[in-house]
Amino acid sequence: MSRSHLPFPAAARASAARSLAGLAVSVSLALGPCLTPGVARAQEGGINLIRDTEIEETLHVDSDPIFKAAGLVPKDVTLMLVGDKDLNAFTVNGQAIFVNTGLIVETANPNQLEGVIAHETGHAAGGHSARSGDMEKAMMAPFLMTLGLGVLAAAAGAPDAAIALIGSSQYFGVINMLTFSRAQEAAADQAAITYMERSGKSARGLVEFFENFRYEEVFSEARRFKFFQSHPVSGERIELLRRRAEEQPHFNVTDSPEDIARHEVMKAKLFAFMNPPQQTFIKYTEKDTSYPARYARAIAYYKALETEHAIRDIDALIADYPTNPYLYELKGQVYFEVGKSALAEQAHAKSVELKPGAPLLRINLAQAIIAQGDAKRADEAIVHLQKALAVEGDNAFAWRLMSQAYDAKGEPGAARLAAAEERFAVGDMTQARIFALRARQLLARDTPQWRRATDIVLVSNPTKDDLKVMAGQTGLAHLQP
Numbered sequence: 001m002s003r004s005h006l007p008f009p010a011a012a013r014a015s016a017a018r019s020l021a022g023l024a025v026s027v028s029l030a031l032g033p034c035l036t037p038g039v040a041r042a043q044e045g046g047i048n049l050i051r052d053t054e055i056e057e058t059l060h061v062d063s064d065p066i067f068k069a070a071g072l073v074p075k076d077v078t079l080m081l082v083g084d085k086d087l088n089a090f091t092v093n094g095q096a097i098f099v100n101t102g103l104i105v106e107t108a109n110p111n112q113l114e115g116v117i118a119h120e121t122g123h124a125a126g127g128h129s130a131r132s133g134d135m136e137k138a139m140m141a142p143f144l145m146t147l148g149l150g151v152l153a154a155a156a157g158a159p160d161a162a163i164a165l166i167g168s169s170q171y172f173g174v175i176n177m178l179t180f181s182r183a184q185e186a187a188a189d190q191a192a193i194t195y196m197e198r199s200g201k202s203a204r205g206l207v208e209f210f211e212n213f214r215y216e217e218v219f220s221e222a223r224r225f226k227f228f229q230s231h232p233v234s235g236e237r238i239e240l241l242r243r244r245a246e247e248q249p250h251f252n253v254t255d256s257p258e259d260i261a262r263h264e265v266m267k268a269k270l271f272a273f274m275n276p277p278q279q280t281f282i283k284y285t286e287k288d289t290s291y292p293a294r295y296a297r298a299i300a301y302y303k304a305l306e307t308e309h310a311i312r313d314i315d316a317l318i319a320d321y322p323t324n325p326y327l328y329e330l331k332g333q334v335y336f337e338v339g340k341s342a343l344a345e346q347a348h349a350k351s352v353e354l355k356p357g358a359p360l361l362r363i364n365l366a367q368a369i370i371a372q373g374d375a376k377r378a379d380e381a382i383v384h385l386q387k388a389l390a391v392e393g394d395n396a397f398a399w400r401l402m403s404q405a406y407d408a409k410g411e412p413g414a415a416r417l418a419a420a421e422e423r424f425a426v427g428d429m430t431q432a433r434i435f436a437l438r439a440r441q442l443l444a445r446d447t448p449q450w451r452r453a454t455d456i457v458l459v460s461n462p463t464k465d466d467l468k469v470m471a472g473q474t475g476l477a478h479l480q481p
């Protein structure tokens with residue numbers, strides 16, 4: 001069965017994916033490095049990692065109390081959103097929790113999603129390693145390292161950079177199918193209840209979620225969802241969960257109206273971005289005048305390339321919710337994709353004004369400024385990128401834009417250094433070294449930029465020849481092999 005990994009219907013639209021503000025970046029980790037930068041066309045078995053400020057915020061509001069309850073530091077947990085309609089969540093090596101968009105869309109309320117995240121957190125905090133023979137374990141080491149870098153790359157918001165890093169989709173095929181032992185599953189269930197209780201939440205959602213899908217599986221021909229391939233849900237398992245969940249003092253706690261509202265917005269946004277517009281119009285009919293439905297339809301019109309209709313709907317939403325930065329972000333995205341960069345800039349500027357600390361919003365703004373091709377404004381873009389990079393220093397896409405801005409300014413040394421940073425951020429040491437060496441030649445010696453370029457060369461596995469060249473250029477005789 002062929003599955004599309006793109007949040008957009010046509011591959012042609014994928015080239016714009018990384019500039020899309022709504023789901024800011026569609027990262028396809030499955031591609032070879034030979035593809036044209038920016039073209040994120042995934043192949044079977046790949047996974048798309050998605051960045052979106054609004055959704056990440058909601059996920060963290062939901063998850064951070066659970067991470068804390070598990071004794072983890074929330075900011076150290078990499079929570080990745082996977083653009084895949086299949087229902088799945090998985091944990092890798094206790095470092096990263098992956099949540100499929102399909103899972104989020106299938107959860108009836110925040111508490112169910114939190115329950116699943118708590119279960120995955122149980123695997124992460126419990127240090128569970130996936131079931132594998134010793135031989136497979138030997139092969140896991142490089143794979144996990146690759147993933148670590150890939151996670152960084154994806155978190156950095158650079159689709160093609162991540163693509164260049166991870167050339168093989170096999171790894172991710174493996175990840176999707178990682179299974180834990182029955183004992184580890186039981187332990188994760190029990191840990192989930194503990195974490196939910198400790199964070200003042202009910203474990204009811206996890207029980208409900210398992211129950212819903214147990215029922216569904218009886219009637220489906222095959223086990224349809226990956227999550228339930230790795231999580232066989234038996235009546236016994238559910239009973240065990242339920243019994244202990246019901247004993248907890250917070251079992252009857254329900255989601256707050258705010259949490260429910262955020263969850264519905266997240267579901268609507270993901271549904272609209274992940275499905276063909278017609279499906280969104282069926283699910284969120286014109287009769288439904290709720291905020292999530294209006295939001296979903298605006299996204300669907302945008303995806304249907306009905307730009308005017310999309311803008312009209314977004315403006316109507318803005319009239320009702322004038323301080324929502326994500327509406328301006330979406331508006332900027334719509335304009336940017338049809339080449340109206342000046343209008344895109346106006347909208348993105350407003351989103352930044354409303355949420356100045358969000359790096360992805362600043363990156364959108366910088367991109368819209370750069371796209372207008374006015375060299376005199378390169379500095380403006382650079383300032384926004386610097387602010388974004390101050391928060392996400394390894395955001396490879398920001399470095400890429402930075403490189404473009406310096407090129408526009410006529411500063412090729414700084415441009416090559418930014419390109420080196422971009423490659424370095426995704427762990428592409430070969431290209432990082434090549435760009436950094438070139439930057440050193442172009443930059444004034446002993447400036448901070450020149451020293452940074454030198455550092456990148458030194459940590460990027462330089463060859464003996466590289467060191468020889470550098471030593472010749474700089475008098476760093478001690479570097480000579």
Ligand SMILES: [Zn+2]
Nearest residue numbers: 180185188231
């Ligand atoms: Zn599990």
